[in-house]
């Protein structure tokens with residue numbers, strides 16, 4: 001048994017090396033762009049008796065289904081052949097099935113734990129999600145087979161994604177030392193020239209001399225331009241890729257996706273449909289087509305400087321709030337950034353988070369809430385998120401900041417800086433907005449995991465620990481806060497202009513701040529640590545005592561809750577998430593009937609950025625009882641920025657506005673109430689009529705009284721008011 005098995009394996013080895021040469025021959029032809037000769041070569045191979053060769057042949061002929069079947073047959077015949085599994089995995093990876101591809105690579109590694117192709121395969125799978133282990137795996141593959149060009153090429157690509165040009169050049173050099181015809185290494189080098197605004201790259205001619213239809217070089221550049229948020233240029237390069245080779249479906253799909261990002265939906269659809277009918281059905285292609293179809297459910301609203309795309313089911317409710325906030329942000333930024341936008345900003349708001357996700361496919365970073373593509377922005381609707389978890393208005397300001405910074409720099413700005421500016425702006429609108437000091441950030445400070453400014457971009461693209469992306473957002477925001485404090489807001493503007501000239505982060509820090517990047521890091525960290533020292537030092541203690549506090553609250557030991565809560569609250573005042581001290585304290589005070597103290601705790605909670613709708617509504621009710629109506633209205637007003645899908649909110653806020661003599665505010669809130677289609681239509685119309693009367697808009701008042709009576713003909717108060725208004 002054992003001998004037979006070994007013999008079979010041995011024979012497989014011989015036939016493999018012979019067949020390998022035949023396949024390599026066909027592949028070489030296609031690598032050189034001699035596509036019809038390559039096709040003939042594969043056709044010959046397709047009638048081979050060896051299922052593995054047939055698999056490669058069908059793959060080369062783009063008959064993927066048959067290739068898949070033949071790989072299955074080949075693996076059945078040679079279950080111990082790791083190479084077959086690797087090749088089959090690569091086919092599946094190319095055909096949008098990374099999960100099964102990864103299993104095949106794992107199976108190959110179970111046969112040969114250092115199989116370079118299997119390691120490379122897993123590296124490619126990981127690279128699709130910007131996982132850090134992509135780098136490790138590619139390095140292992142390169143080590144296992146020092147002649148593996150593709151591993152070096154992948155390392156070069158990953159380095160460039162991480163904004164590490166030196167390493168990218170190094171890896172390209174290694175690839176080209178192994179094979180002077182390493183096309184993808186040359187494509188990376190050409191891309192680097194284009195990214196640096198050097199259009200006449202010598203690498204292009206070298207590539208085209210080997211393969212005159214190698215559109216992939218432009219597609220590679222397109223991908224990197226898009227990763228660097230240079231969408232229009234990316235689109236231009238994808239077009240060039242298709243001019244060289246119209247059958248580059250991946251490039252065509254990316255072209256479609258990015259045309260959509262620029263708002264060119266019709267042309268996008270043409271390209272995406274072409275991909276689809278040619279059997280290129282990647283997730284991005286299929287989902288983008290589905291999203292285009294769903295646009296029929298959206299309403300487009302234009303003003304002089306805004307274009308809003310809202311879902312028809314929430315357009316009435318959201319329009320006034322969003323439009324007002326957009327205009328306020330544009331007005332503020334035009335002054336702050338000393339520039340005027342050349343065209344209206346388009347903002348799309350998605351009630352279905354999955355639709356929004358389609359807009360960010362293929363982009364690195366955390367689960368986003370909004371994204372900006374230059375003059376167009378896509379974001380979640382507040383209805384897409386758990387109430388209280390999403391501050392839509394701060395997202396609007398965040399994304400609008402991107403619109404300005406991207407425009408001012410012609411999209412030539414490192415990720416850390418544009419994110420840092422956007423986070424800085426959120427807090428600049430209101431200290432309640434923006435991100436709090438989170439437990440993840442505290443741990444990152446404790447464990448000295450913040451990145452030097454010159455490397456901060458890497459923390460956004462390829463995290464080395466799970467929370468690194470949000471931590472990097474926070475750090476970048478703090479860096480911009482620090483610069484604004486030490487050098488003034490103007491300095492941030494100067495930095496924007498330096499980045500626009502394609503200066504690197506170390507250059508900009510040195511020229512604009514007069515410091516070596518290392519010195520800047522030292523000073524910034526000292527400043528950050530000074531501001532967070534107390535919380536960072538007490539975090540472990542706070543954490544322990546908070547758990548005990550929760551127990552006390554659960555057992556209704558209110559005196560102890562109050563004593564302990566007050567003792568630990570200010571150890572970590574930024575904590576306003578679930579199970580925070582403020583809410584425990586408020587609950588305990590209420591149990592002891594101390595409404596003023598309960599309200600004071602919840603006010604503290606709100607002013608730090610607490611957003612739980614139930615807590616904010618409780619605060620408003622308490623303030624009303626304490627006869628602080630103006631503060632009660634302010635407490636409720638906060639909720640409009642968080643979760644406006646709430647009838648009670650608008651009814652109560654409308655009533656408070658009306659009683660405070662703010663008729664216009666009341667009109668807005670009652671209109672929001674009506675937009676939510678409340679059960680009691682008559683009462684809602686009646687309230688709105690009263691607000692209109694207070695604003696002296698009597699026609700509208702009468703109209704809504706009639707609507708109230710239409711809903712409830714016997715509604716006495718409406719009848720009475722109508723009589724008054726008629727006479």
Ligand SMILES: [Zn+2]
Nearest residue numbers: 398402419422
């Ligand atoms: Zn952002």
